[in-house]
Amino acid sequence: MSRYRLDPHDLDRLLERLQEGGRVLIGPRLRDGAIVLDRIRSTADLPRGLTTVTAPGRQHLLDRADDALFGYEVGPDAAKRWLHPPRVELWRARKDEGGELFFEGTDEPPKYAFIGLRACDLAAIGIQDAVFLRPGITDPTYAARRADVRIVAVQCGASAATCFCASMGTGPRVDRGADLTLTEVLDGEPHFVVEVGSEEGEALIEGLPVKPVASTAPEEAAARAAAHQERQMPGDVRASLLNALESPAWDDVAARCLACGNCTLVCPTCFCTTVEDTTTLAGDAVHARRWDTCFDQGFTDLHGHAVREGVAQRYRQWLTHKLSTWHDQFDTSGCVGCGRCITWCPAGIDLVEEARRIGGSG
Amino acid sequence: MSDERTIQVDYLARVEGEGALTLKWKDGRVSDLALSIFEPPRFFEAFLRGRSALEAPDITARICGICPVAYQMSACNAIEDALGVQIPEPLHQLRRLLYCGEWIESHVLHMAMLHAPDFFGVPDAMTLAQTHKDEVVAALAAKKAGNRIVATLGGREIHPINVRVGGFYRLPRPEEIDTLRAELEAARPKLEAVVRWTGTFDFPDLERDVPFLSLCPGDVYPFVEAPLASTVGHRFSPQEWGQHVVEEHVERSNALHARLDGEVYQVGPLARFALNFDALPAGLQQLARDIGAAPPVRNPFRSLLVRGIEALYAMDEALRILDSLVLPAEPSVPVTLRAGVGHGVSEAPRGVLYHRYELDDDGLIVDADIVPPTAQNQLSIEADLWALADGLWEMEPEAATLRAEQAIRNYDPCISCATHFLTLHREPG
Amino acid sequence: MTAAALDLWRPVPMPVVSKVQETADTVTIELDARDSPVRFAPGQFTMLYAFGHGEVPISISGDPAHPERLVHTIRAVGRVTNPLVAVEPGQVLGVRGPFGTGWPVHDAEDGEVVVVAGGIGLAPVRPVFHALAAHRERYERVWVLVGARTPADLLYREELERFAGAHGFDLRLTVDHADDTWDGPVGVVTRLLEAADFDPSRATLMTCGPEIMMRFVVREALRQGVPAEKIWLSMERNMKCAIGLCGHCQWGADFLCRTGPVMRWDHAMHRFDVGGL
């Protein structure tokens, strides 16, 4: 991969380039005390000089001593919010006078560019690709948004206390899935090292004021981040959880779990949805899809009862799906080790710890 | 044989809450007149005891779904008074902005949907829309603009969730402000058209010289700004309220009646207008004259026009605030709980709303007193009815009933509120 | 690629051509699928859409030899099935599918076939009867063991008797609660299984009904010596998309809309008794 040096004040040129052709640029943004992903237009919209302090059930912002633009760890949002939107109208049905039904698509997919995604985010996109772009079964909403996307990743130089991507083999080094990867260098004269990961990436920097460099900053940053990570997913988790399906250990976590579903909703790979049918006052029928969560009791409703009645059963579904059965379904774990479900669980429940405890790996 | 007639309205329609009216004549003279309120009591002042002062804005909002902002503002003013909290100017401006929304929404609701149908002899605004579609649609658009202010700043139209003692939970975002401004600009001409239309209504004659009471800061048309003043020479602070306003409880009503130094008095648009006309921008003063609302307006039926002028004022004021908005760094100022007594007033769309709280060391409420506008106006409403009633004797029963109801609706009385203005009688000991 | 061409979420409109009231709460409707024939394996299902009300999974209960006639038997239980049951010929429904796995009608050749069904569970096996009848010579004895709550709840009764007569099926019916029209056996469907003298080593068993019923049926079949890999069942879970994207129908690693609803017992047995999976 060729490497270039980009001055921070030229980053806006790249952001402009990313928005050419009406592409909507999604990047980190400060909102209500957290760093979310949202529409941005220029570097002025990026959080500057902030860092995150993260723990199970906790994420605060603190000021940094420097002006870093990417000096924090992942917030609650992932690319999922944009590629697999929380709500989307799948179609509308209309009935003409003769009673004939017409089904009309209403989706007008935007073209997206992302900046600031991390290695775990790219791995998660890879997993959602496996879910939504299966041979023969393609989700049109996802496919349309994913097809022509541009991704500028950022190489982590530190890890949050909840990160464990190293043990999942998904990070912290960005080694695939990005058109460009930025490593923010803050020592000395601040600059970015830009790695090119695709032809599209090459086209993105063409004509920008970048200079080739020989830098090992990306590798050094990744090594620093990896050295931070204390959490490790046990290697035998896939089998150990399946062997523990009827273990009483699930009741322990069920006593603490709020069944609120936040873990599934912040997880960059969780994909479950439901559909809601409504009608307009004008008589059109709307068939819309929205994110759902396996923590909702109604998720498994059959006529008159839910299959997963208790919280223990719902927590078991989430953990075994993520870490075990996902492998059978999609040839990969459903977890990329981003730690979001640990951080954004209001009760601070830690899936790594639960997987160890329930699976009996210590 | 003596000639007796009765008007009995079991269920006053197009007012907020549940009330009834009985009017009796004997030999051409009114023999009995009763405006009764059977809205069930909800005991707010009683269960506020033991709740935190910080909860007062949310809880008291539930006294009235029509003017929750008024309750929240008076509650905040009173609690902040008790805790010695000062609200900086930018937050004060945001509170005015929020209040603008409630005035627009409530005034337009009342003018176009609750009051206007009386002037056309139709049962409701939906029927009115069959003959005056453009006007009703314009009114709905104007009302919506008011609601948009409350929803943007407060989170939702009814019982906003963003108001707290000390300010707000979160500040509006720049893009929210831009959207709101555009919506208000689009609605402004529609509201003006509605106001001009109301100028063409045929108003019954009735002049009553009743003392008016309102906030009267002098330099600005008031929403939350003290002190109070009256047209008979009062000028007092919210803290002095209890020295002037006294309430009594009568049998036929679950609400209490208030008197100002022993006299029947009136609060609301006519009172604000009489006492603060000079604070209105020249353009609105002129418009008021053009549509037949030159001050002083003493005909309660013409309060409809004054509401229109006030709604336009609120719309213009909202735009002015949005244009000159300097967002503060923090959405609220710090609040420390402690013991104290506080008084707060603000101008609900229907008139002055007074709150008083006594707090203990932990900031828990030990005593609460709330005096809403309808309670203050109830005697005035009855006085209007007495003044009208002799003339009603001559009218067809249906027309007379309608006229009596219309006179009550002049006040946009909020019976839901009226039943909750509850003086807490201190238990001995 | 255009998204629309791949849109597996979007139904195809099909008019209802006939409707038969089967029981008090159950009807069979036939849709005209000539414009887009639905070629299906017995046991597969479609997502049926009632205008404005929503979509639900419903098994195809017609003859697989007639893909242009799409037949479903529907029991009214709620939000979507109520309006589905209320449709009249001429009205139009939306259809997606077919989806899911089918019964092993080919694997069952050259042996006996035992079908055990309860209640509405008869609908998903009805296409099996058509398939067996079409190639009756390929099968040895065919047992059709059916249970219902009451005689009035028995689905397809006359048709089953006709089929049995015409194609030599051993048809046995039972009800939980008899009334004065009933002189047959009373009791659970497993009793019929106990009483049927098929050769367990040559039989393929297919069962569909409430999970509790299937549990006892499988237990009895195993007891009689039917090998696990020749017992088949049809599972039911909440389904919203039927294309393995909504996540609702997961049962262990299976998306029941794709690797089910019909599956072999040896695939299901390790989880079947795990409650609330």
Add this chain to the structure above:
Amino acid sequence: MARPRLGVFKLASCDGCQLTLLDCEDELLAVAGAVDIANFPEASRRIEPGPYDVALVEGSVTTPHDAERIQQIRAESRLLITIGACATAGGIQALRNLADVDTYVAQVYATPAYISTLATSTAIADHVKVDFELRGCPIDKGQLLELLTALLFGRQPTLPNHSVCLDCKLAGNVCVVVAHGTPCLGPVTHAGCGALCPGYTRGCFGCYGPSRGSNPTAQSDLLARQVPDESTIRRLWQGFTTADPVFAEQASRFTGGDGE
């Protein structure tokens, strides 16, 4: 289809939920065209006798008179739909259920003998069968329109009963518990508001009552870790749906303050 006859009835309440209908500015005239507003005193003088196809009932039962009235309304209505926390859970005024109502009357009114009231404020469903309920204090405009369009269409309304957290994430709100340590009842509160309060960086105070199948005990445990003062936690559970049994049970775990 004949236009369904609509009645809107008020018991002890603030009028806010029925006002929601008049706040549907864009749809009001269309709704008024599609239904026959036969009895809606807040909006119309035309008050026609029952029966009604649909009754929207706001408010809780707090007086002997209203206890009778709700029977009458039920008898006259094909579908009875409760709107708002007062009607579905007794409302904020159900705080009286924890106290002595005679003391309340005496505290508030100079002449208690004039006041006729019951000792409790109760939900409509405690008195008569309810066909649908719209939660919230007040109800949500979008949910009201969904209910009305569903009734007009003859379908079941889409009124999910999952918890506020799901809507919070759909809306893209930042979790106030995680980002600020703010107590929030969202995890156990019934959806419908669109996760309004967290969207304004405050915790949900549970005005839609309990969600289905959630874990209020774990919520109380979490609150106890966040908030040292028990009476604050108790007051949080004793809000606009204080009489709901699920919330009441949690409230009973906490004492402190003057409410024990």
